Amino acid sequence: MKAEPDHQLRLLDLQEIDSRLAQLAYRMRNLPENAEVQRLDTRLAELRDRRTALTTALSDLDREQRKAESDVDQVRTRADRDSKRLDSGQVGSPKDLEHLQSEIASLQRRQSELEEIVLEVMERREGLESEEAELRKELESLETERDAAEERRATAVGDIEADRATEFTRRERVAAEIPDDLIAFYTKLRDQHEGVGAAALRYGRCEGCKLALSTAELAEIRQAPEDEVLRCDQCRRILVRTGDSGL
Ligand SMILES: [Zn+2]
Numbered sequence: 001m002k003a004e005p006d007h008q009l010r011l012l013d014l015q016e017i018d019s020r021l022a023q024l025a026y027r028m029r030n031l032p033e034n035a036e037v038q039r040l041d042t043r044l045a046e047l048r049d050r051r052t053a054l055t056t057a058l059s060d061l062d063r064e065q066r067k068a069e070s071d072v073d074q075v076r077t078r079a080d081r082d083s084k085r086l087d088s089g090q091v092g093s094p095k096d097l098e099h100l101q102s103e104i105a106s107l108q109r110r111q112s113e114l115e116e117i118v119l120e121v122m123e124r125r126e127g128l129e130s131e132e133a134e135l136r137k138e139l140e141s142l143e144t145e146r147d148a149a150e151e152r153r154a155t156a157v158g159d160i161e162a163d164r165a166t167e168f169t170r171r172e173r174v175a176a177e178i179p180d181d182l183i184a185f186y187t188k189l190r191d192q193h194e195g196v197g198a199a200a201l202r203y204g205r206c207e208g209c210k211l212a213l214s215t216a217e218l219a220e221i222r223q224a225p226e227d228e229v230l231r232c233d234q235c236r237r238i239l240v241r242t243g244d245s246g247l
Contacts, residue, residue, distance in 0.1 A: 033153035
C-alpha cells in the first residue's frame with residue numbers, strides 16, 4: 001500500500017486519539033464510583049429486607065398482645081361475676097360454694113399467667129422497636145451516603161463523556177485528512193492487534209511491540225520509498241517513519 005508520508009504521520013495522531021478513546025471507555029467500565037454505588041445498594045437491600053421482617057414481626061406481636069389482653073379481660077370478667085355470686089350469699093350448698101371458690105382461684109391463676117404473657121410480649125415488642133429505630137437511623141445515613149456516591153458517579157461519568165466528545169471531534173478532523181483506504185487498513189489492523197494498528201518507528205524500535213529492529217530490517221526500511229506503507233515484521237502493525245526513527 002502507498003500513502004503520503006504526511007498521511008502516514010497523521011495516522012499516528014489518529015492512533016493516539018483511538019488509544020485515548022479506548023482508555024476512556026475502559027475508565028467508564030471500571031469506575032470505582034460504580035462499585036461503590038453497587039456496594040451501597042446491596043447493603044441497602046439487606047437493611048430494607050430486615051426492616052420488612054421487623055414490620056411483620058411487630059404486627060404479629062400486636063396481634064398476639066391484643067389476643068392476650070382480650071383473654072385477660074374475659075378471665076377477669078368471669079372471675080368478677082363469680083366473686084359477685086359468692087358475695088351475694090345466694091350460693092347455699094357447701095358443695096357449690098367450694099366449686100365456686102376453686103373456680104375463682106383457678107381464674108385468678110389463669111389471669112396472672114395471661115398478664116405474664118402480655119408483659120412478655122410487650123418486652124419483645126420494645127426490643128424490636130428499638131432495633132427498628134436503629135435500623136431506620138442506619139438506613140437514613142446509608143441513603144445519604146448512597147446519594148453522595150451516586151452524585152460522584154454522575155460527575156465522573158459526565159467528565160468522561162466530555163473528554164470523549166472532545167476526542168471524537170478531534171478524531172473527525174484528523175480522519176478527514178487521511179485517505180479512506182489507509183484508514184480502512186489501519187482500522188482492520190487496530191481491531192486485530194489490541195487497539196493499536198499503527199506505531200512509530202523511533203530510535204530503531206517499533207513502538208507497537210517495543211522491539212528493536214535488526215540492522216538488516218533497518219537497512220531494508222532505509223531503501224524503501226517514503227510513500228511505501230511499512231509493517232513491523234514482529235507485530236505486523238503499520239510502522240510509520242518519523243524524524244527520529246534512527247535510520
Ligand atoms: Zn512491532
